Amino acid sequence: MSDLVGLFPYWAVIVLMMTGLYIVIAQGNLVKKLIGLGIFQVSVFVLYIAIGVVDGATPPILSPGFNSYSNPLPSVLILTAIVVGVATLAVGLALAVRIRESFGTIEEEDLLPLTMPELPPDGEARS
Amino acid sequence: MTTADLMLTAILLPLAAALLIALAGRSPNLREAVTLAAAAGLAFTVWQLIAGFDAGTAPTIALAQILPGFTLMLRAEPIGLVFAGVAAGLWGLNSLYSIGYMRAEHAPRQTRFYACFALALSAAMAIAMAGNLATLFVAYEALTLVTYPLVVHWQTEGAIAGARRYLAYLLATSLVPFLGAILWTWSAAGTLDFTAGGILDGKLGDGALTVLLLLFAYGVGKAALMPLHGWLPAAMVAPTPVSALLHAVAVVKAGVFTLLKIAVYIFGIDVIGRGVGDVLIVIAAASVIAASVIAMTRDDLKARLAYSTVAQLAMVTLAVAIGSPLAIAAGILQLVMHAFGKITLFFGAGAIQVATHKKKLSEIAGIGAKLPLLMASFLVGALSVAGLPPLGGMWPKFLLLEAASARDLYLLIGCLGLSTLLTLGYLAPIFITAVFGKPGAEDPHALPHDDHGHGSGHLPLLALIPPVVTALGCLVLFVAAPAILRFVAPAIGLGVLP
Amino acid sequence: MTEALALDLALLPPGWPLVLAGLLAGLLPIPIAARNVGFLGLLASLWLMFMAGGAPVLEPLDAALAIAFHLVAGAGLMFAAAHEDRIAIAAGLVATGAACAALASRSLAGLMIWTEVIAIASALIVMAGGTQAAIRAGLAYLLLQVLAGVLLLVGIALGSDGTVTAGAFVLLALLIKAAAPPVHGWLIHAYAAASPTGSIFLSAFATKVAVIALARLFPGEPALIWLGLAMAVLAVIPTLFESDWRRLLTWAVVSQLGVMIAGIGLGTAEALDGVRLLAIGHVVYATLLFVVAGALEMRGGKAPAGLRPFALLAALTIGLPGLAGYLGKAVIGEALIDAGLGWADIVIVVVGAVVFATAGLRPLVEKFGTPGGERLSLREGAAALLLVLAGLALGSFGGALSPQAEAAFHATPLIVQGIALAAAALVMLTPVRRLLRQRPGALGALAVPMPSWVIGAVQGFGRVGAALDAIGGAAAGLIGGGGRLVGHAAVGLARYVSIGGVGDGVLWTLTVLTIVLIVSFG
Amino acid sequence: MIAQNAAVLVVVLPLLSAPLVALIRNPAIAGAAALVIAALDAVLATLLLCQTLDGTVISYHLGNWAPPIGIEYRIDLLAAAMACLLSYAATLVALFLPVSLQGAVSPGDRPRLFAAFLLCLAGLVGIVVTGDIFNVFVFLEISSLSTYVLIAMGAGTDRRALTAAFDYLILGATGATFFVIGIAFLYVVTGTLNMADLGERMATAPKRAILVGSSFIFVGVALKAAMLPLHRWMPNAYAYAPAAIGTFLAMTATKVAIYMLIRMSDFVFDTPGEIGRVNFAALLPPIGLAMLLAGSVIAVTTKDLRRLLAYSSIANLGLMLVALGLGGVAGIAAALVNLFNHAIIKGGMFATTAAVLHRRGSTRMEALAGLSKDMPVAFGLLVLGGLALIGVPLTAGFVSKLVVIKLAFDQANWLVVGGVLLTSLITVAYIWRIVEAGMLAVPEKPRPRRDLHPAFILPAGLLGAATLGLGIWSEPMLTLASRIAAQMIGTAP
């Protein structure tokens, strides 16, 4: 039972990861993919934070009266990762917008025939 | 100059010539003068090398190290010098002929043509003087590549396809079995240096050696051993001087020369002779016969000659496979003799084309009357290739017979005899049709000559002299063969000759 | 052997001026120059051979044969020049020179080399006949001679380890060259197909050199007696029925070669000298006959004035004692008698008489019936005269060449020969001869259709080649097709993995992760 | 001072100059600035190489916090050599970057593009020099983000650059996240992020977590290294990015991933060639061979020169993996020889392609017609590179292939021998398509002879010369590679 509880956060994270990735895999809309990617990334945040938890501890802000603190390092790492995530999202969204403007769609199915390597180049500069 | 200097000169001179030719592209006369001068210079250099050769003091020149143990180095030795001599000697003639031919045909891209020709000679010289397998391989590949523009020269669809085939065969064989065999050798023997007596004895079992020898025989695709001969007929799309180069001077010769070197200095003659080469004997003999009979079916003169080359040079492979000093001597002589014979034939075929715009056996009936000297040369070349006395071509055949009889290979003797007859069987008709045939008799569709315009019957002197000279060469070589044998005898352990 | 050959090559062989002259003659564009070069070559060759200290190379009989060759060549040259037959001139000169060189050669290799040269030159002469038949015959001639040359070469090569087989190869080769049955067919077809000029040259060299070589290498080989006699008899029969003079002459040549081979088989010193003498004589009279026959043929069978005496002289030269043909045959006959083979002597005498009758007398009687041919030219006349004189000289002074020649002037042979010739004359000069009905190509079956066989063989190999080619093509196609199939499959697979939406890419990623995980756990 | 701090300056210089370059309004000045910065960076990297050549390992403590408390820059010979490769590649590309952007990117955008280029360089160098595994991730993201954007800039000539960038973004982010997940699993059982420390502490850690962690890291890096079948982003990225950027990526991006693979296998884990306790090395030769085959085979069918080169790169990466998988000092050395040589060869070819694109406006095969006539130098360089790819002797490519095959021979690994030799043939097939397209195809209209724009001459020429030079005089490269490999094996716990 304690094992179950002790591992549950990890398993939840795994479910989240897989759901996120499944969205990326199975959903054709590029924005949706980015959202799926976001879920995937957030699941990693949860994973890290779960690693840093110490039973009965407080957040790592030193104050007298407490001597058990959670691990600060994962938090620091995840702060970084969150920023990376939003940066990636921003660039991805910008790309999606441009794709929509260039191709008229952001659905993978519709894009595939338009992006076949065999097609002649079709530059925006010229069009 | 020292031997070392001469060796470097032999390689660098054509290289420099190629550069100058490229620079002189604007002025055809200058360009061709450079070619001829370089050819003369090269012939002189190689002659100096041969004349001054002394096995005791022959130096080794290290050029570069590609990998530890895989070094580029040069060393002169008799077999290589013979090859170098042939190549250098025939280059000048071929160049003269090229000038006649290319100008008469109003060929485009002549600068590239002459430059690549010079490059090919440079590569051939490097092959000849390679001091180890690594160097030889490098030069071999270079030769393949620099001859590609020559083969594809006309750049027609057919030429492109033919050249593609040429390249595919040569690169495929050299990059897979040849390189593989080299590396295997390297791995087994720890060295790639050409060493008298070979480097593999005792390093691999006879079974492995047999496989290795086959890898080499097919890896050296330039040797055109059947069934990997397809590139040679395909390469006939090239201008005739190039075909002559491929067959006589550089490419195929480089192939069989490579095999000779491998036999003598990598395997060791005795090692092959004790049974390692037996499978190859069968393959080579079959190649001789099969290529000969296929040659009989070819109407296109150059294709016929190409298959002839396949057959004739399989004899060198055969010599390698028999594995006795006598056989190797036969191989070396065949290399020389076939060079002169076949270049004569190609000059002849090209000259026929220049003079009459005809390329096929079925079209050339009766043209000989206008070209007596040419046809006489052609005859001499054909007879020499067939191995009839008193022409140089007899020597290798004879020595091969002797070598075969020494090993009691009676079936092989039969094959060799048959091959001479077959050779006449496919070469004689060319001469006979041209000289004795009645125009139009054999080909009812043949047009009267006058329809072919300016070219009819006129043959530039420059396209005529070279075949005559090489035909005379065939004669001279008959007498000179013992001298060649004496020159190479120490290297291959051949008994004393007068 | 290599050493011996090398030595042979170190010296210029006798006859080289002729070879050179021949080459020049063939290539010089001016006919007159070609002819004159030829004469110059002949003179130079003779001078070198006999006056510049070259004589010791040759024994007297060989020297005589060499001179005969020169004379024949000279005659041929004159005759050929009259008919502007340049290839025949050139090749003939080369053949002459080579024949002389072959005579002088002391090694088998040298012999081989020069017989090959003769063969090549002769093949050219045959083909110069220009007809389809000539070309076919020429090719067959060439291939057979080369086959013989190859056998010779093999014999030499085998000879290096001294086996008996080597000898067999050499014998076989020489017999082919000497037109022994059953391979005599090449000669019949070739000589007949050649131009008249050509046949003049042809008759002289190739077979004689082979005979001399046989005499040197295989004297006293008993089998050769039988072979020779059979050859002589077999070949003489068609002469009775053949109406084409030159074809008839070719049979006669074979027949006489049979006599020579029989003599070689006997192998005594007397017989061998007889063979040599007969060879010399035969060179002269056969050529003379070909000249006459050629001259007639050139005029479409219309006899020119002045040819008939030459025909008569030619016929006489065949066998009349005191003329060229008699001496050798008589010496061989005596030798046969000495060896207790008197019946064989009878055979050769009869054969000789038949030849005299059919090749000499009967044409004389029958072929000159239609006059009106163009006048005999000076050159043709000179050619014939030269040969007649040669025959006379040989008949007169031939005895001096060999101590054995005296045997010919004993009573027996003279009487026997006289009877035989008389009988022959009797038959031919009376209507009895009509009993032997003649037609062109009679008994052609005896002249084994060699050219067809050879051409057939060549074509057969061609067919094999085509089949091989087809098989190769099919194999290449199969391999190529298979390769393409594999290639397409590979490309398809690779593209499937490589090209597509990003979702699939992530799916692949996840799949790989799963696999890696499972693999690493496992 | 600069010498002591070169370790950090080599990253910080381009990192901090990028914002400044982005602010410059004049594209010409910005381009020049980018060039100067890249060149200075190359000087710094060279300095590092000199410092580490004798086997010294530079350990630079950022913020002066000793590892594993703080972040450490740990520069051994491999890192220094990689830094050199990256910075020199950037310098050479910066030489023609402005020219190759003509017509593709509007002048106003260029300064920002140059900034992104510098950031990309900084990110890659940062990955190479760091000794902290999380720091790897941060700099990976810097380089990745800038790479996505740089690729998308190709939209000026081909709108598919956008989808290529997007695809790469999704896959790249997935890969990077995998990497972070891997770090988490390693961290949870070791408590450290310093790679050297991690390596030591892993010995006593629970195995399964290590397995999961290393699997994630392996797949994450494999994605970046375009390992089959995770290579799908790569051809599009190279083919549609602005030509100069494609050149830079071809020379650096996947190379850095391979570097990570080597680094992970050495620094963090037990045995070189192994990642975690699993012998991932065993996976590499089959994957590598599959890449060799697949890359080459597709290259034969492509219709665009840059795409062809990209697929060819996949094949060459396969060769590196094969070498790496063969293991040992020799294996790593062979992989490194391949890595550097391929960067040079492919860089030269991409640079030349960029020059062709600049003149022709297209790199489709049919656009190459007549190239040997009107751009002979460019054509010559392409052929030279092609020959090197085939593995023709006297080119660097031959050395690359030879070391691998020789090694396989010595190990009697016939599959590798056969596979590598056979793929040379397919290489011939696709290289010869270039030759035929450039030399034999007849152009629709003759063009005047206008060879490479001068800006391309130096980079393309230098790389071409190096292709030849390293093929003939390969000793420096071999020595360097074997020294690096020896050092890595030596420092492994």
Place this chain on the structure above:
Amino acid sequence: METLLMIGLLAALGALAVAIAFMDDLLVVTMLSGIFSFTCCAIFVLFDAPDVAFTEACVGAGVSTVLTLAAIRLTGRREKRVGRRASAVGLLVSTVCGLALVYGTLELPRFGDPAAPANLHVAPHYLNESAAEMGIPNVITSVLGAYRGYDTMGETVVVFTAALGVLLLLGGSQSRPLHRGDAPARADRDVILRSVATLFVPMTLFLAPYVQFHGAYSPGGGFQAGAILGGALILYGLVFGIDRLNRLVPERVLQVIAALGVLTYGGTGLVTLALGRNFLDYDALSAGPTGQQIGLTAIELGVFMTVTCVMTLLFQRFASRRSEP
């Protein structure tokens, strides 16, 4: 109790994720993902990581959601649902992979285990020594700004890179300014919204510096403060129109300040270098904790500048883009 809460929240996350997967209205999806982020925040708080929760709230739930919404305006709201071949395979592979991972977690230290290696090796140093070395109570800030300050600099650069990227993709020559009148529905006509916004924006303007400077003592710091200020500006833009935001803080200004932020951070490092110490060794600035604090302040300022400007910039680029092609 905490355990149950944790389980409940995690289960909610899972449910949200699944819901997101099956929704085809992107607007709804975006809102759900915002809720997802907020739920995460709750979990982070529960897991003793208030700083992360703070940041996730600002960045994940706030800025990300706004950016996505702005993007959806340009790309279309509806997802085209096509039955995808990959989905079944994808489901299968995800499941298998998930199971494999579950298997892989079995040996992990249990959740909250104080004896886990992660809690024993490096972290104790931060917890035990940072008070002496830094003199500030928030260990996360210490680690972020000092011990792993270099990572943070990289992170700042990542943010800057994102801005650079979006500018390259949607700005400069690629910008498609709104036509007059086709601006997105302006919310400033809604009195309530405007009033609330008028209240909120200044408040956040104050909140931001607080979070910035109090970061040493409580959750917060440059990132959070930047995100808050950026969020405030975005709110301003949302409510009062993007034109006014653009006029208030022009793109160029934002770009310059963002760059300056990076340079401030890097410059601090360079200053320490110039003072003869290692890069980002704040001891160079002053001895002991003071130096560290000076350094921390400087770099936090840099982060703040960059994050604020970049967030605003990102929103600007999306929001001020014409939607019709």
